[in-house]
Amino acid sequence: MTTKARVKILPLMAVGALALGVAACGSGGGSGEGLTGELTAAGASFPDAFYQDVIGKYLDNEAPDANIEYDPTGSGTGKEKFSEDLVDFAGTDSLVSDEDGIEADSFYYVPTVAAPITIPYNLKDVKELKLSPDTLADIFQAKITKWNDPAIAKDNPDAKLPSTEITVAHRSDGSGTTSNFTTYLDDASDKWKLGAGDTVEWPKNSKAGEKNTGVADIVKKTEGAIGYVDLADATELKLTPAQIKNKDGEFVEPTLEAATAALEGAEVNEDLSYNPLNATGAEAYPITAPTFLLVKAEYDDAEKGKLVKGFVEYVLTDGQKAAEDNNFAPLPKELADKALKQLDKVKTKK
Structure with a gap:
C-alpha cells in the first residue's frame, strides 16, 4: 500500500489566530522541485495522521517523481530501525536515550507538531469527568479500581459514578x-511509582493495545475502560475525554487551544528538544506532547539526503497548514524557524 492511499483527513479544529503562527514560507521554497527517489521511515504512531496527510500533499504538489512511506510502528521501533540504518528518518515522541544505540552526533531532532494526549473513558452515563493528577496516577497503577472510588468522587462531586470496575488500557x-504520559505522571504526582519511559510495568489486570489505535479500540469496546490516546485517534473514534487538572488548579479539556497554551511556556533546549508537559498557565492542557523527526547528520546517498531535506523543509513550512486539519497544534514560528536552521546542518555527500 502506498503512502498516498493511507492519508487520513480528520475534522478541522481551529486554533486561535494569535496562538501559534504557521511558519510563513510561501510554497516551501521549492523544496521538492526536481527531486526523485524513495524514502522509508518508521516510528511514532501519535503523529501518523499528520504525517500521512503531509506526505500525500508533498508528493502530489511538490515532488511527484518521488515516493515516501512512513510506517507508524511506535517510537521505540522507529528509533531501533533508525539506529540500525533501516530507515532514512524516524518519528519519535520520546527523546533518544543511551539504550537506543544512536550516537549523539549522528542525528538531529526536528520538532514537527504537538498535540494533547487525551484520557478517554467509557462510562455511558457519565458525560463529563474530571481527574486530578493524583487520582489519575492511582487509576493507572490500579490503586483505584472502581469508578465510584472516593478519590474520583472528590474530583466529580456532581457526577453519578457507577461501581463499575476500571479497566486500564495501555500500549503494548x-x-x-507512553513515555510522555508517564513522564507527566512522574512530574505531576508524588503518588506515581511506575516510573517513566517508552515502556513501564503496568498492572497485571490491565489491557494492552498496539499503537494509539489499539488503546483507543479497547476503550471504545470496553465498558469502564480508560486509556491514553492521541487527539487524532480519539476524535476519529468519537471517544469521550476526561478533563485534567493542570498546574494552575484548573480542569482543562484536551483541545488544540489548550495545547497551544502549553507550548507557549515550554523551554526549548539547544538541540531543539522541548517539554510542554505539566506546563503552567490557567488554559494549558497539562498532557501536551511534542513529537520529532530524527534525521541523519549526514547522508551517504545524495539523492536520499536531498529528498529528506526537501520533505522535512516542507513539513516545517507549508506542511504546518495541515496540522489543525489533523488535530495537531502547529509549531510556534520561532521554533519552526530554528528547526529549519537545524535542517540546514544536515550534510549530503556528492
Whole structure:
C-alpha cells in the first residue's frame, strides 16, 4: 500500500489566530522541485495522521517523481530501525536515550507538531469527568479500581459514578506516547511509582493495545475502560475525554487551544528538544506532547539526503497548514524557524 492511499483527513479544529503562527514560507521554497527517489521511515504512531496527510500533499504538489512511506510502528521501533540504518528518518515522541544505540552526533531532532494526549473513558452515563493528577496516577497503577472510588468522587462531586470496575488500557509496544504520559505522571504526582519511559510495568489486570489505535479500540469496546490516546485517534473514534487538572488548579479539556497554551511556556533546549508537559498557565492542557523527526547528520546517498531535506523543509513550512486539519497544534514560528536552521546542518555527500 502506498503512502498516498493511507492519508487520513480528520475534522478541522481551529486554533486561535494569535496562538501559534504557521511558519510563513510561501510554497516551501521549492523544496521538492526536481527531486526523485524513495524514502522509508518508521516510528511514532501519535503523529501518523499528520504525517500521512503531509506526505500525500508533498508528493502530489511538490515532488511527484518521488515516493515516501512512513510506517507508524511506535517510537521505540522507529528509533531501533533508525539506529540500525533501516530507515532514512524516524518519528519519535520520546527523546533518544543511551539504550537506543544512536550516537549523539549522528542525528538531529526536528520538532514537527504537538498535540494533547487525551484520557478517554467509557462510562455511558457519565458525560463529563474530571481527574486530578493524583487520582489519575492511582487509576493507572490500579490503586483505584472502581469508578465510584472516593478519590474520583472528590474530583466529580456532581457526577453519578457507577461501581463499575476500571479497566486500564495501555500500549503494548515501546511508545513515545507512553513515555510522555508517564513522564507527566512522574512530574505531576508524588503518588506515581511506575516510573517513566517508552515502556513501564503496568498492572497485571490491565489491557494492552498496539499503537494509539489499539488503546483507543479497547476503550471504545470496553465498558469502564480508560486509556491514553492521541487527539487524532480519539476524535476519529468519537471517544469521550476526561478533563485534567493542570498546574494552575484548573480542569482543562484536551483541545488544540489548550495545547497551544502549553507550548507557549515550554523551554526549548539547544538541540531543539522541548517539554510542554505539566506546563503552567490557567488554559494549558497539562498532557501536551511534542513529537520529532530524527534525521541523519549526514547522508551517504545524495539523492536520499536531498529528498529528506526537501520533505522535512516542507513539513516545517507549508506542511504546518495541515496540522489543525489533523488535530495537531502547529509549531510556534520561532521554533519552526530554528528547526529549519537545524535542517540546514544536515550534510549530503556528492
